[in-house]
Amino acid sequence: MTFLPDDLYAQIERSIPLACVDFVPVRTAPDGAQQVGLILRDSPYGRVWCHLGGRVLYGETLAAALRRHCLDTLGVEPVIDDDPQPAYVYQWFPEAARPESPATGIDARKHSIGLSFTIELPDAAAIVPQNEALDFAWFTPPAWPEPLWPGGRTLLERLTKRS
Structure with a gap:
């Protein structure tokens, strides 16, 4: 796999939208409640709780991208088929370009x-x-942890209504 030099990638990031896979692990708790797994991470907004994921690499399928990000972040391979379909398409913008x-x-x-x-x-x-x-923890909607990545609450609410 070929990677771009950091300066070229930074220029691309500032110029065009990037395709990413965003995901949350889900499970049913012993009491029957649906739970969602989130990670705690450092971010441009400080230390926040957020979903998992990242960009899709050239030549990589969505399934391969999901597996790579899950293994890299949680150390386990997700249970998915070879052609997973998104439950929702969510858009992320820098503040200056946000509609x-x-x-x-x-x-x-x-x-x-x-x-x-x-x-x-x-x-x-x-x-x-x-x-x-x-860190990684399970949360029962709508009791989301604070602080969340900006806009993360909306994504989590939409995903939990569809799962």
Whole structure:
């Protein structure tokens, strides 16, 4: 896989929207409630709770991108088929480029189009937060932790209504 030099990638990030996979693990708690897994991470907004994911690489399928980001961040491979379809498409904008409508997320680094998924994990006990994930925890909607990545609440609400 070929990677772009940092300066060229930064220029691309400032110039065009990027395709990303955004996802949250979901499970049913022993009491029957739906729970959503989030990571705690450092961000341009300080330390925040947020969904998982990242960009799709050239030549990479959505399934491969989901698997890569899940393994890199939680140390486990998600339970997905080879052609997963997003539950929602959410848009992220830098504040200066953000439209007034529809509701969107804020990302100081880039404009991205998040193909958003809910996924299952094979064994929650095997989760080992790593790389960007400082911590991982399960939350029961609508009791979201604070602080959340700006716009993350809207994404989580839309995903939990669809899963």
